[in-house]
Amino acid sequence: MATMTDPPAEGFRLSQLLYDTRYRSATIQVVAFFLVMAGLVWLVNNVVINLSAAGKDFDFAFLNSRAGYDINQRLIEYSNDSTHRRAAYVGILNTLLVAFLGCITATILGVIAGVLRLSKNWIVGRLMTVYVEGFRNIPLLLWIIVIFAIMTESMPQPRDFRGEDAEASMILGESVAVTNRGIYIPNLVFTRSLGGNEVDAETGAAIASASFADLALLVAVIVAGFFASGYIGRRATATQERTGVRPPGVFWMRAGAIILPAVIVLVALGATLDYPQLQGFNFSGGIHLRNSLIALWFALSLYTGAFIAEIVRAGILSVSKGQTEASSALGMRPSWTMNLVILPQAMRVIIPPLISQFLNLTKNSSLALAVGYMDVRSTLGGITINQTGRELEGMLLLGGFYLLTSLIISLFMNIYNNSVALKER
Amino acid sequence: MSEVHSETALNSAYVRTEMLPEQAPPVTAAGPIKWIRENLFSSIANTAMTLISLYVIYVILAAVLPWMVYGIWDAGSLNECREIRDELYGPMDGHGGGVACWAVLVDRWDQLIFGFYPSDLYWRPILAVVIFLTGIAPVLYDSLPRKMLILTAAMPFLCFWLLWGGSIWGPIMVALGFAAAFLVVRQMSAVTGGLWAILLGILALLFLFFDPIQLIANILDWVIGLVGGPDAALSGAWRSVEGLVGGTIFPLVPALSGLLYSILPIEIPAVQSREFGGFLLAVVIGASGIILSMPLGVILALGRQSDLLIIKGFSIIFIEVIRGVPLIVWLFTAQLLLGYFLPPGSNFDLMVRVIIMVTLFSSAYIAEVIRGGLAALPRGQYEGADSLGLNYWQSMQLIILPQALKISIPGIVSTFIGLFKDTVLVVFIGLFDPIGFSNAIRADTDWNGIYWELFIFIGLCFFICCFGMSRYSQWLERKLTTDHR
Numbered sequence: 001m002a003t004m005t006d007p008p009a010e011g012f013r014l015s016q017l018l019y020d021t022r023y024r025s026a027t028i029q030v031v032a033f034f035l036v037m038a039g040l041v042w043l044v045n046n047v048v049i050n051l052s053a054a055g056k057d058f059d060f061a062f063l064n065s066r067a068g069y070d071i072n073q074r075l076i077e078y079s080n081d082s083t084h085r086r087a088a089y090v091g092i093l094n095t096l097l098v099a100f101l102g103c104i105t106a107t108i109l110g111v112i113a114g115v116l117r118l119s120k121n122w123i124v125g126r127l128m129t130v131y132v133e134g135f136r137n138i139p140l141l142l143w144i145i146v147i148f149a150i151m152t153e154s155m156p157q158p159r160d161f162r163g164e165d166a167e168a169s170m171i172l173g174e175s176v177a178v179t180n181r182g183i184y185i186p187n188l189v190f191t192r193s194l195g196g197n198e199v200d201a202e203t204g205a206a207i208a209s210a211s212f213a214d215l216a217l218l219v220a221v222i223v224a225g226f227f228a229s230g231y232i233g234r235r236a237t238a239t240q241e242r243t244g245v246r247p248p249g250v251f252w253m254r255a256g257a258i259i260l261p262a263v264i265v266l267v268a269l270g271a272t273l274d275y276p277q278l279q280g281f282n283f284s285g286g287i288h289l290r291n292s293l294i295a296l297w298f299a300l301s302l303y304t305g306a307f308i309a310e311i312v313r314a315g316i317l318s319v320s321k322g323q324t325e326a327s328s329a330l331g332m333r334p335s336w337t338m339n340l341v342i343l344p345q346a347m348r349v350i351i352p353p354l355i356s357q358f359l360n361l362t363k364n365s366s367l368a369l370a371v372g373y374m375d376v377r378s379t380l381g382g383i384t385i386n387q388t389g390r391e392l393e394g395m396l397l398l399g400g401f402y403l404l405t406s407l408i409i410s411l412f413m414n415i416y417n418n419s420v421a422l423k424e425r
Numbered sequence: 426m427s428e429v430h431s432e433t434a435l436n437s438a439y440v441r442t443e444m445l446p447e448q449a450p451p452v453t454a455a456g457p458i459k460w461i462r463e464n465l466f467s468s469i470a471n472t473a474m475t476l477i478s479l480y481v482i483y484v485i486l487a488a489v490l491p492w493m494v495y496g497i498w499d500a501g502s503l504n505e506c507r508e509i510r511d512e513l514y515g516p517m518d519g520h521g522g523g524v525a526c527w528a529v530l531v532d533r534w535d536q537l538i539f540g541f542y543p544s545d546l547y548w549r550p551i552l553a554v555v556i557f558l559t560g561i562a563p564v565l566y567d568s569l570p571r572k573m574l575i576l577t578a579a580m581p582f583l584c585f586w587l588l589w590g591g592s593i594w595g596p597i598m599v600a601l602g603f604a605a606a607f608l609v610v611r612q613m614s615a616v617t618g619g620l621w622a623i624l625l626g627i628l629a630l631l632f633l634f635f636d637p638i639q640l641i642a643n644i645l646d647w648v649i650g651l652v653g654g655p656d657a658a659l660s661g662a663w664r665s666v667e668g669l670v671g672g673t674i675f676p677l678v679p680a681l682s683g684l685l686y687s688i689l690p691i692e693i694p695a696v697q698s699r700e701f702g703g704f705l706l707a708v709v710i711g712a713s714g715i716i717l718s719m720p721l722g723v724i725l726a727l728g729r730q731s732d733l734l735i736i737k738g739f740s741i742i743f744i745e746v747i748r749g750v751p752l753i754v755w756l757f758t759a760q761l762l763l764g765y766f767l768p769p770g771s772n773f774d775l776m777v778r779v780i781i782m783v784t785l786f787s788s789a790y791i792a793e794v795i796r797g798g799l800a801a802l803p804r805g806q807y808e809g810a811d812s813l814g815l816n817y818w819q820s821m822q823l824i825i826l827p828q829a830l831k832i833s834i835p836g837i838v839s840t841f842i843g844l845f846k847d848t849v850l851v852v853f854i855g856l857f858d859p860i861g862f863s864n865a866i867r868a869d870t871d872w873n874g875i876y877w878e879l880f881i882f883i884g885l886c887f888f889i890c891c892f893g894m895s896r897y898s899q900w901l902e903r904k905l906t907t908d909h910r
Contacts, residue, residue: 030735032733032735036739042647043766046767047765051765120464121471122464122465123479123482127482133888136842136891137887138888139860140846141850142887149877366753366754370853377753381754391761391762395758395761399746402750403745403746403749406750407749
């Protein structure tokens with residue numbers, strides 16, 4: 001009978017670190033770790049030497065000193081007496097503003113173009129192909145500059161709006177003026193503003209104005225309306241699953257839950273529109289969207305929209321034809337087929353790249369530099385650095401902001417991915 | 426029954442005995458009319474969309490076509506252009522309106538394409554582009570003879586020499602140095618295994634391109650400084666070794682090329698980096714970024730998929746940091762901060778910095794694309810490679826990477842397209858790419874106020890390059906599909 005004996009226990013030999021696969025990975029990692037750390041220490045060491053040679057220190061105190069420059073497009077109060085920190089906030093908000101606007105319009109454009117590209121209509125399909133390929137294959141920077149040039153060179157001057165038979169006229173019922181200085185749109189203002197109204201000295205009537213509290217209340221009511229609407233929808237679905245009959249009028253209840261409270265708030269606050277009006281050689285009143293914002297926003301939307309169109313198209317094509325046929329075989333209407341069968345499956349494919357396009361759009365908004373839009377790169381990463389000479393600190397903060405933004409967005413994307421991932425065994 | 430039937434059939438005068446010839450389908454159900462009905466006017470909504478599209482196309486073409494076709498090609502300035510226009514088509518009002526002034530492209534063609542490159546040396550970038558295209562042809566089309574790959578290997582050095590000029594011995598010796606390192610890796614991998622062979626190869630490169638004695642002395646200095654030991658005593662002793670050998674031998678490659686140059690001076694006039702501009706600049710930055718970022722991207726992707734936690738962690742941090750920050754911020758970093766991170770006194774030109782940054786940037790994106798390819802491979806491929814007894818590098822090289830790269834081709838090409846488009850961002854740090862030149866041309870009094878002609882030209886050039894690349898990737902994707910769907 002053969003006896004199995006354990007191999008003689010060997011002591012650990014140094015050569016095992018190299019030749020034994022059990023230990024070799026540890027050796028490689030330790031060596032790599034020390035090499036990378038040595039490289040980092042080398043870089044930091046160089047920075048220390050270079051900084052002291054230039055007579056600089058590493059200090060973020062410059063953020064609290066007076067900025068001394070003006071920012072023409074801002075969402076929060078800012079003057080040139082504010083601090084660099086405040087200027088950075090203004091820039092961050094401007095970046096987020098254009099990114100937010102861009103994401104919404106790019107999604108709308110992209111979905112429309114993506115669906116139309118699959119249209120059976122030959123001309124529409126080709127037209128959308130031209131749009132998609134044109135924007136995907138030409139640098140974004142060029143589009144931003146081109147749209148900026150269109151806005152400043154081919155649009156009428158404000159003085160062209162003057163007179164009886166003016167060369168240019170306002171559109172959409174005399175409410176929107178497209179000029180070469182930007183687009184003027186009506187502003188939402190309140191006669192019973194929460195922030196208090198100034199009173200006209202002559203007539204004694206309140207001058208309509210808007211405060212942050214008004215807008216916050218409006219947004220809060222609308223968001224609450226959406227939640228309420230969602231709740232009504234879920235209740236209806238639950239009832240339908242229990243009894244087999246969907247309660248009548250659910251659609252109107254859902255719409256009412258969103259619209260009614262908002263209308264009540266608007267009426268209670270005395271909402272009116274403040275129209276832009278020609279005064280002298282320029283428009284006053286309303287909201288002035290500067291050319292820089294318009295050019296950046298449109299270019300980002302059109303450019304990213306072209307990529308989103310491709311994503312939507314691929315997503316719809318990825319749902320196999322058998323799914324459509326099967327749902328027809330079950331007797332579903334085409335609209336149900338789309339909503340209940342195709343879209344939920346296509347969304348799984350569409351959403352992740354869509355979010356990474358949003359991320360790209362946010363990063364691409366740093367091209368604001370080309371048209372002088374004051375985003376975070378132009379305030380914190382531009383003028384602040386030039387004025388204070390704090391390149392290292394400024395660039396670190398700037399990089400940190402972008403990095404944080406993209407990490408947050410990818411975090412949400414991962415959560416979503418995990419929630420819709422196919423549950424496989 | 427059938428007999429009766431056939432009898433009747435024979436006797437009946439009015440029953441046909443032969444088939445009628447097939448009639449052509451109705452006009453509305455055949456040919457172009459059928460196609461138009463089905464594709465353009467199948468429903469009310471469809472008809473409306475067709476009419477709207479036709480109207481849009483008409484409006485655009487009516488505005489743009491005459492402007493382009495009647496454009497003026499021969500003039501010295503925008504004012505001259507307008508005079509010619511008024512002469513030909515009668516006076517027109519509206520600034521810049523009427524017809525295009527393509528003359529600006531003729532007038533500034535050299536600048537837009539070559540930048541400030543010396544005009545008597547234009548043949549060099551042209552030849553370099555031809556060599557570049559011939560060099561990558563065998564990589565792109567595998568039906569070409571494999572011998573052409575020799576040219577591919579020599580291509581980077583040849584193109585570098587043609588573009589920047591100078592002594593021919595520098596590029597030759599660098600190429601020989603890389604060839605030597607490659608030989609070391611190849612010979613040693615049979616003896617010691619992949620990892621050690623690669624390490625030896627890197628050592629060989631260090632030995633060839635740096636002064637090993639100086640290097641060791643610096644490291645000694647630095648380590649002693651870190652632990653606070655006696656200043657420069659040890660390295661001073663070491664440095665005296667260098668005195669024996671003499672500083673002329675190391676670094677080996679520059680020393681040898683200098684020697685060869687003094688024996689046989691073959692050179693062409695040198696061109697400075699700042700003389701590059703226009704599309705030449707975009708192509709040089711784009712092409713170097715593409716070539717250099719590929720190997721780095723593969724290594725990063727392998728690192729991120731690796732089982733070794735520390736290496737995986739470093740790869741993830743590098744990739745995510747690079748991808749999380751826009752390229753323009755990295756370019757400003759290259760311009761403003763690179764000096765801080767390098768030893769005092771080291772300074773190299775802006776274009777090299779840009780190429781380094783662009784390479785690092787796109788390598789992170791390529792790493793993510795290749796990681797997708799690696800993750801998409803069935804687990805069985807990895808296990809199959811293991812069961813054949815291949816070690817890590819062998820299995821990667823022979824089994825995994827060829828398949829993973831194949832899957833990733835569309836993503837890689839679209840990364841390259843993005844990189845090439847992004848080269849225009851260098852305008853922000855003061856390099857003159859085509860957009861930079863369009864600004865410079867407009868700043869000139871001759872052409873003040875010219876916009877669309879330049880934008881159309883630049884856009885068209887980029888479109889042709891990028892659209893070509895994307896078509897190639899679609900073609901390759903179709904060719905490489907081996908599954909039968």
